[in-house]
Amino acid sequence: MYQKDSPTVATMMFGRRRAIEALRSPWLMPAFIVLMMLVPLLPIPEFWITQLNYIGLYAQVGLGLVLLTGVSGLTSFGQAAFVGVGAYTTAYLTLNTGLSPFITLFIGQALVVLVAIVLGFLTLRMSGHYLPLATLAWALSLNYTMANMESLGKYDGLLGVPAINLFGLSFADGRAMYVLIWGAAFISAVSVLHLLNSRSGRAIRSLKSGITMAEAMGISTFQYKLLAFVLAAMMAGMSGWLFAHFQRTVNPSPFSLAKGIEYLFMAVLGGIGHVWGAFAGSGAVKIIEDQLQVLLPKLIGTSGNFEIIVFGLILIGVLKYAPEGLWSFVERWVPAFQRERDWGGAKPLPSRDKPARGELLLDVQQVRKEFGGLVAVNDVSFSIRAGDIMGLLGPNGAGKSTTFNLITGVLGLTSGAVMFRGQNVAGLPSREIAKRGMSRTFQHVKMIAEMTVLENVALGGYLRTQAGPVQAVLRLDREEERRLFAEAERQLRRIGMAHQMNELAGNLALGPQRLMEIARALCTDPALLLLDEPAAGLRLKEKQALAEVLRQLKQEGLSIMLVEHDMDFVMGLVDHITVMEFGTKLMSGTPAEVQASPEVRAAYLGTEH
């Protein structure tokens, strides 16, 4: 079977994360935020306020890494460079043009977005180890640029950056900056939580499991990679702006590659799969660093950055014994919060025009796929009429999955045409084919193990909804979300799985996982449902339940094409069968005709029947 997806480097390095616990106890998060915002009013020594300010600054960068690396699976060592872009822009402009820091914040963020878009276009299509290596390259280049520009003061940097003034209110002292720094950090954290719990957020969360499934649901994975990349860069840029006006001086060293690695370390230590992990990690690193800088010279008798060695050892320990980071320990004590079922009575989502029963739905004409010298699919033709179930059969390696992938746009054709509802869809990307009403499942179940069953199914409704990231952050998408979740529940009910909707998908057995994939495909409101070996690996009872579901869907008028090995499963279910062998079509006919065919018996059924 053709496999396009490979685990991301982030997945290989940090393992799979549990669900982003966006919805913990409803009062705990506001209570924590209020408590933290009251800190500067308490008689806490200035030293600790300064430390907390650094923790807040680092946490913002860490939040970007949670989104980018923990959630999307895109590892970046280069976030410090974006902090630098934000910091240098405001420092240079406030010093040289006298512009208000609030204007330079917008200019700095615009520059950060521009740099991120350019770098994103250059690097985000890279996979495997290439992307992290590319982030090393641009982190070095940006830092080198900062350190060598005469106008930016080269290695000495820029001194005397003015304090922020807002309506006559000066943010010159640490306590005032605390309010800005932590206010910004919490706004970022809440924004990320809102985003993750939305249509765009689920699309971002789907990136980590590879692009094939997300694209088949109509999601432009590149667009969401770029979104995560730009948002992470903006959070780093914001931290840079605050940093410049807090430190009142900028120089290249806090924006170096070493710092970029340290940011990643903080996020991993805290829990890179969790929004609050960014805070836990930056807090732990800052406090340990300070203690070690006092303790280690006393122990070793000489000063130097020896804490780096200790951090290296801590990182090895964390990756080995607590790969989910420190936050996972805290989380055990935080009561979980069940999503309220608030979608009762929501208006149904829009649905597409369905083909009339008997209409020619899919007409596969002479499709061919060559892999180098191997002809995997050799000029195969067949068709499906609306309301029918068609089975594509054949022994291992016959070319069934490749044909399936040619029809659904996962693979490009060498030649031939795939007419779907009268339009040639050959060569279109799978998300475009999904838009036209074809929806599929996968031979190896593709799902987001860390999301609930309901959220996984809701991914299928992506193309039927519209809310973007800004609406998500501002919570203007709630009505649409209610409609989407009502639809997802309806589809789960249709296949008899509504009672499992709140379970994590990764906790399901294979049978229910396959059914969940069917519900997800149904949530796209398909005109044609394509199932790739839906019965593979199922026990007899599960197969019987699946056959029942498919029969019921056929009764409801749905058209289905399925690739299958299991003859008994197929024979009682389908209207037509196409049999393949060695990439070539052997015959098409009714189940009875196929069973009676001596060629098919010889090629495929022989020993089994």
Ligand SMILES: Nc1ncnc2c1ncn2[C@@H]1O[C@H](COP(=O)(O)OP(=O)(O)OP(=O)(O)O)[C@@H](O)[C@H]1O
């Ligand atoms: N990406 C690829 N590159 C090269 N050869 C491939 C690729 N994908 C499939 N093939 C080859 O094409 C042929 C058909 O494979 P395909 O997976 O379509 O068969 P299948 O009938 O689905 O078999 P199975 O039931 O085992 O999945 C096989 O010889 C396979 O090795």
